[in-house]
């Protein structure tokens with residue numbers, strides 16, 4: 001048996017420098033003199049991993065041998081951000097690192113910058129998964145993150161000379177990637193297609209047509225000061241038939257690699273375009289691929305070397321969280337494993353399965369709840385389709401027995417005959433369903449999953465999202481972190497964020513507030529440098545930094561913000577606002593649009609062109625600037641959020657499930673202008689209505705508008721400023737005179753405007769004077785910003801994890 005030793009004790013800077021030299025010499029095979037920053041980055045990363053290794057082994061051993069149930073977080077996305085600084089922080093090696101690399105003749109920043117950010121996620125959902133696994137490790141809860149190591153993550157975004165979004169592949173593995181360890185000896189076989197045959201004894205055998213090899217790449221997930229290191233296991237797809245030599249020898253070179261390409265396509269890219277049938281197929285292949293490999297992996301981990309494990313104990317070993325609908329095929333897969341591979345009867349298998357899974361819903365948009373054509377599942381996973389049909393039959397019988405009306409039963413169908421509704425399958429097949437903010441969870445019960453909540457009220461619960469204070473305060477905002485520590489007299493807040501409450505009295509202390517204002521100023525100054533380096537733009541740091549960063553989507557209403565900017569531009573230009581009344585602002589946008597999302601891409605183009613026109617207009621120089629920053633990612637967030645004065649959370653009420661950017665901004669001392677949507681509601685409750693710029697319709701008002709037949713043109717006619725802004729878009733002002741450039745967008749605003757941008761415009765403009773009046777009073781603005789920080793401790797992902805532990809997972813940290 002391997003000896004599990006205690007975690008390696010911290011080293012001195014000199015020792016750490018020696019460890020780096022050793023890595024350079026023996027693994028990188030370069031001398032310290034030859035080494036570049038990129039070499040040192042790899043060497044340091046490996047040295048840090050060595051420090052974490054013993055804790056990693058010990059955590060694994062305790063996870064398997066202990067009596068604490070583990071958590072398996074199944075997610076198509078893990079948007080991790082750069083690893084090195086976080087690993088150094090959690091390993092307690094930050095100071096040693098700074099000194100050691102300096103001793104080697106490098107600047108710490110250059111080493112950190114040599115890392116390439118992995119973009120294995122799309123937005124909030126993926127970043128949430130990353131925050132959650134950080135918190136689980138920090139709390140000492142045994143956990144596995146399970147997902148896919150995509151070869152290409154979310155695309156890299158550029159803008160062409162016309163301001164249009166251009167997507168390029170993000171080949172993040174172009175250079176050595178020191179964090180993932182490919183473990184060829186823990187692979188799994190995942191099969192597809194073929195047919196199901198019935199055996200003489202009535203059991204079924206699935207005879208698949210093809211299989212791929214799932215090879216895990218393991219990432220250590222170090223907890224902050226917990227001595228625990230969990231595992232993020234990302235699967236990559238390999239072919240069993242590497243290469244067809246016969247075909248090659250017939251000079252059929254493409255055919256020779258075809259099987260390999262087919263297999264490797266599965267982990268090639270995050271969210272392949274799915275408007276075609278093959279695209280859909282690939283997505284389902286991906287989902288099944290990682291879920292099947294993960295379930296088998298968990299059985300391997302918890303029942304090592306056992307041919308006939310007692311899997312009735314499986315739900316006591318690990319509980320799986322389905323992060324959105326992407327992993328929901330795991331429910332029929334576990335049924336299949338239990339019945340076909342281990343010989344359990346249906347009822348036993350069902351009892352194990354329902355205890356094993358729970359489902360988190362992250363949306364209120366019906367189109368985001370996945371529905372698969374039954375024919376597709378039938379082709380790719382014929383045995384699973386049979387199981388789903390049987391689950392559906394059992395479900396319908398259960399509903400009937402409960403006296404549910406026939407019409408309602410039909411509405412609730414998991415399997416409709418031609419489609420499978422994954423959210424319904426997840427709701428029925430798991431123990432709990434949760435939304436991600438109070439309002440969202442309520443709307444799930446009242447609207448989206450109402451029928452289910454009526455029949456199974458106890459399944460439904462809420463866990464409000466959170467963000468990790470390690471990455472998003474401690475690492476992103478060292479100046480604020482120092483000030484918080486000074487104010488509280490302790491740095492314990494990093495792992496107990498509710499301690500921030502202790503800053504509340506300091507909001508009344510002018511000296512403290514001034515220090516806080518100085519931190520913000522310094523962060524703005526630093527961001528000006530970052531933007532110059534990264535984007536080549538000049539920013540006036542003595543302006544209000546006003547930021548809107550998030551995926552580009554109509555419901556998030558980037559349109560509302562850009563129309564407001566256009567309106568302000570027109571007012572300044574026409575002299576309608578007096579020079580002395582202008583609050584100079586710099587507006588930052590950061591957003592990627594899905595490659596096939598036409599209006600979203602057009603909105604990006606518009607923002608870029610508004611930016612161009614404004615920046616070349618001397619009439620507004622020094623008063624208004626707009627920047628659409630390319631390729632919004634975790635790194636940009638870490639730099640921009642701490643520098644922001646005012647954050648935009650302006651989605652249509654009832655559409656943003658939670659939002660997590662809103663939490664990051666509040667924790668970094670930005671004020672928020674927002675609607676009563678998602679977690680904004682809870683943020684406002686906590687920081688106080690006086691310290692939050694609220695505007696816009698409520699969920700009920702939105703519903704009433706839909707019910708009465710919403711007419712956007714009415715708003716256009718009624719508000720001259722809105723009319724002027726839209727007219728400027730329509731008349732070619734931002735398209736070199738081309739009146740057609742934005743006509744689809746303009747037509748949508750005037751005739752459809754599903755997310756009611758126009759209806760909220762006047763209210764949004766109305767609140768700007770309040771914002772500007774407060775900003776003019778520097779001390780008062782910062783006092784309120786301090787109160788935002790002091791009262792946002794609740795939005796730590798540590799707290800979210802504690803809520804999951806108590807309400808859903810019913811497990812605890814390792815002893």
Ligand code: GLG
Nearest residue numbers: 124125362436657658659660
């Ligand atoms: C979703 C939602 C966000 C939410 C995030 C994490 O749109 O409102 O904050 O998940 O729960 N698809 C998403 O990014």
